[in-house]
Amino acid sequence: MRSNRIITKKQSFDKAELRLNETLFCNANGYIGVRGTLEEGVPDFISTMRGMYLGGVYEIIPMKQAESLCNLIEKKQTMLNVADTQTIYLCVNGEKFDIQSTQADCDRILNMDEGYTLRTLAWKDKDSNRYEASIKRVAHFEHPNLFTIEYRVRSLDRDAEILFDSRHIADVKNYSDPDDPRLADESEAYLEAVMSEMTENSSIMLAKTKVSGISIASAVGHKLFTADEKGNLKEIEINGDQIDRIKNGEIRGTFRVHIEKGQEAVYVKYTVFADSIRESDPKNKSREILCEVMGKELSELYKVQKDVLTAFWQRADMEIQGDDELDLAMCFNMYQLFQSSPRMDKVSIAAKGLSGEGYEGHYFWDTEMYALPFFILTDTELARRILAFRYETLDKARENAGLLGHKKGALYPWRTITGEECSGYFPSGTAAYHINGAISNAVISYYLATGDTDYLLSEGEEILLEIARLWLDTGNYDRDGKFVINEVTGPDEYTCMTDNNFYTNCCAAHGMKWAVKIFRELGNRDEMKALSEKLGIDDDEIEKISEAAEKMYLPYDEKFGISPQDDSFLQKPVWDLENTPKEEFPLLLHYHPLHLYRYQVCKQADTVLAHFLYPDSADKETMEKSFRYYEKITTHDSSLSTCVFSMQASRLGLYDEAEKYFGDSAKLDLYNRHGNSGDGVHTANMGGAYMAIVYGFAGIRINEDGLSVDPFLPKSFKGYSFNFCYRGRSLRVEVKSGEASLKLLDGEKIDFCHNGDKYSLNSVGAVSTWKLKQ
Numbered sequence: 193m194r195s196n197r198i199i200t201k202k203q204s205f206d207k208a209e210l211r212l213n214e215t216l217f218c219n220a221n222g223y224i225g226v227r228g229t230l231e232e233g234v235p236d237f238i239s240t241m242r243g244m245y246l247g248g249v250y251e252i253i254p255m256k257q258a259e260s261l262c263n264l265i266e267k268k269q270t271m272l273n274v275a276d277t278q279t280i281y282l283c284v285n286g287e288k289f290d291i292q293s294t295q296a297d298c299d300r301i302l303n304m305d306e307g308y309t310l311r312t313l314a315w316k317d318k319d320s321n322r323y324e325a326s327i328k329r330v331a332h333f334e335h336p337n338l339f340t341i342e343y344r345v346r347s348l349d350r351d352a353e354i355l356f357d358s359r360h361i362a363d364v365k366n367y368s369d370p371d372d373p374r375l376a377d378e379s380e381a382y383l384e385a386v387m388s389e390m391t392e393n394s395s396i397m398l399a400k401t402k403v404s405g406i407s408i409a410s411a412v413g414h415k416l417f418t419a420d421e422k423g424n425l426k427e428i429e430i431n432g433d434q435i436d437r438i439k440n441g442e443i444r445g446t447f448r449v450h451i452e453k454g455q456e457a458v459y460v461k462y463t464v465f466a467d468s469i470r471e472s473d474p475k476n477k478s479r480e481i482l483c484e485v486m487g488k489e490l491s492e493l494y495k496v497q498k499d500v501l502t503a504f505w506q507r508a509d510m511e512i513q514g515d516d517e518l519d520l521a522m523c524f525n526m527y528q529l530f531q532s533s534p535r536m537d538k539v540s541i542a543a544k545g546l547s548g549e550g551y552e553g554h555y556f557w558d559t560e561m562y563a564l565p566f567f568i569l570t571d572t573e574l575a576r577r578i579l580a581f582r583y584e585t586l587d588k589a590r591e592n593a594g595l596l597g598h599k600k601g602a603l604y605p606w607r608t609i610t611g612e613e614c615s616g617y618f619p620s621g622t623a624a625y626h627i628n629g630a631i632s633n634a635v636i637s638y639y640l641a642t643g644d645t646d647y648l649l650s651e652g653e654e655i656l657l658e659i660a661r662l663w664l665d666t667g668n669y670d671r672d673g674k675f676v677i678n679e680v681t682g683p684d685e686y687t688c689m690t691d692n693n694f695y696t697n698c699c700a701a702h703g704m705k706w707a708v709k710i711f712r713e714l715g716n717r718d719e720m721k722a723l724s725e726k727l728g729i730d731d732d733e734i735e736k737i738s739e740a741a742e743k744m745y746l747p748y749d750e751k752f753g754i755s756p757q758d759d760s761f762l763q764k765p766v767w768d769l770e771n772t773p774k775e776e777f778p779l780l781l782h783y784h785p786l787h788l789y790r791y792q793v794c795k796q797a798d799t800v801l802a803h804f805l806y807p808d809s810a811d812k813e814t815m816e817k818s819f820r821y822y823e824k825i826t827t828h829d830s831s832l833s834t835c836v837f838s839m840q841a842s843r844l845g846l847y848d849e850a851e852k853y854f855g856d857s858a859k860l861d862l863y864n865r866h867g868n869s870g871d872g873v874h875t876a877n878m879g880g881a882y883m884a885i886v887y888g889f890a891g892i893r894i895n896e897d898g899l900s901v902d903p904f905l906p907k908s909f910k911g912y913s914f915n916f917c918y919r920g921r922s923l924r925v926e927v928k929s930g931e932a933s934l935k936l937l938d939g940e941k942i943d944f945c946h947n948g949d950k951y952s953l954n955s956v957g958a959v960s961t962w963k964l965k966q
């Protein structure tokens with residue numbers, strides 16, 4: 193397994209660069225997310241997105257509809273900026289440090305093998321005495337409530353007085369941008385500090401949201417040391433005098449250390465968060481955890497962090513030869529996905545992970561359709577947790593279906609934190625019923641890759657049945673006896689509220705077939721009997737679901753020989769993309785939605801995704817013609833698009849196109865290719881880039897027939913390799929010029945298919961090797 197997954201960047205004093213680095217160097221562990229803001233802050237004229245977030249913690253805010261039509265959503269949840277505990281001002285011999293006026297040389301480092309970020313600083317005072325500092329931050333995976341900062345300052349030329357002025361601030365606001373629909377439009381302080389308490393080396397504050405009534409405790413602990421030139425630490429006792437309340441909602445710790453020339457002052461700041469969603473007494477819980485973690489050596493905590501990542505990379509290792517930028521970008525993408533994944537209940541993966549406030553911390557279909565496949569293949573435990581969120585919110589999805597007038601079934605919200613709908617514009621929000629398709633597809637894919645029948649019996653089948661019921665209630669039989677689904681929005685948000693969106697009908701049929709199949713196959717199990725009783729579902733209803741799936745209408749257009757996106761799509765004029773000025777993209781920021789809806793122009797992959805996911809939905813010729821048709825009218829204004837075109841091109845054997853569409857998408861965030869990574873990472877695209885390699889280039893397929901592998905080598909790669917998990921085994925794909933192989937790294941004998949032929953790997957270490965197609 194390779195190591196050295198390290199990103200290093202010089203920090204310039206440029207606003208855009210600072211903001212971008214806040215995203216790239218964010219620390220997260222699925223519960224806590226801390227943007228990579230500078231501890232000492234930036235001057236007032238620079239607005240960055242300073243933020244610390246907690247997964248699944250939210251405030252409820254009004255979302256007034258201009259016209260109050262029946263059952264429109266009038267409030268939404270929004271992710272909160274919680275207590276700022278990253279603020280630490282530094283004074284050296286009475287001079288306040290900041291990177292601009294001190295002209296410090298500053299490097300930012302992300303170490304993905306060990307799970308920390310580091311900022312190193314070197315500067316001189318006015319008398320040319322040299323100083324160095326390093327600031328290491330960790331959001332701990334094994335202790336999801338814990339975030340630490342280790343701040344070290346060395347004086348190289350003289351004895352020095354070091355002062356750490358460390359803040360614990362409950363009085364914080366959310367970030368906003370009224371000109372960007374992807375961000376909240378008002379800056380609000382959602383939290384009110386209700387209690388604070390101090391001991392000799394710690395402080396605890398309890399803050400409460402005004403409407404959702406969630407209490408959030410933040411406990412901050414301090415340790416102070418000097419380190420000699422060999423690194424030996426000597427602890428300095430902290431007494432209560434150093435910690436004081438400077439105003440309501442802000443506590444300050446003032447820690448002075450005298451160091452001799454060559455020595456270091458070391459300050460360690462522990463932050464523990466706990467909230468009332470998960471804890472009955474968050475204040476005491478945060479105190480308890482703080483005591484526990486402060487009782488451990490920091491080096492011990494770092495070792496555990498490293499061990500978690502060693503195990504993760506062992507499962508997920510990927511290497512691309514021939515493009516170092518891409519290789520590093522893929523490590524970064526996988527690391528960010530891992531950082532964003534839930535380690536607690538009642539939380540899922542947000543569109544921006546925990547790296548920023550873009551999309552207000554909401555969970556979309558991005559989670560199940562784009563991020564989850566990565567976890568299914570690399571960390572089935574995390575995959576299972578991600579799926580758990582949709583079971584936890586199944587009742588809310590049932591209520592949501594009711595609001596929409598459905599008599600039975602569950603309709604998951606288009607965007608949410610708690611399971612309630614947060615979309616204010618229903619044509620491209622609530623009407624996107626395909627969110628249900630993404631979730632049923634996720635349940636089935638997880639089952640196919642793991643064989644986890646217990647999951648189906650305890651949670652999965654209940655979700656599948658409730659989704660199947662929803663489809664049955666949404667659609668109807670037309671005059672030709674076909675089951676049709678009208679007035680829904682597919683993935684392409686430049687076409688809304690249409691009849692028979694090909695993608696939606698495909699995923700509905702797929703989910704319904706599987707709901708029936710599992711119901712029948714596991715029908716004798718007690719758990720299944722109990723489930724049918726709980727849901728009041730009988731053979732007659734199952735038969736109706738089965739029939740609707742069989743008779744699902746999938747539109748086909750004779751003239752073009754393609755699958756039309758929906759019933760009316762091909763009647764519309766084609767948008768003149770060639771003559772649309774560059775500055776008018778993304779179109780959504782320049783054209784009224786209704787105008788866009790009247791053209792054949794796609795924001796993102798729609799029918800092409802259906803063809804990729806459901807290979808039986810059309811024949812190869814229809815898929816090829818459809819691919820060519822849709823590629824001419826798709827803007828890829830959404831970052832969820834090019835990866836899908838790449839995967840489908842690989843599947844169709846269009847290898848040059850597969851490479852073209854893969855293009856820069858994997859590099860989007862690390863190299864800020866869309867110019868907006870400062871708002872947070874694009875989680876779905878990260879998962880999409882992974883799929884484009886694993887499902888696309890390597891041709892991994894997992895279906896009822898088992899596993900198949902059909903790789904090719906993109907021309908710009910020298911080779912690539914990756915590990916993945918399948919049915920309890922760990923496997924490794926290696927592809928290089930002229931040759932590809934699959935190796936069993938761990939687990940029992942495994943059968944698989946390559947190019948239609950059957951192979952077996954009989955024991956650990958066994959390898960099958962083939963000549964490459966291209």
Ligand code: BGC
Nearest residue numbers: 543556557558685830832876
């Ligand atoms: C895309 C959606 C996506 C959402 C969040 C939108 O721009 O069109 O498909 O779910 O962003 O990433």
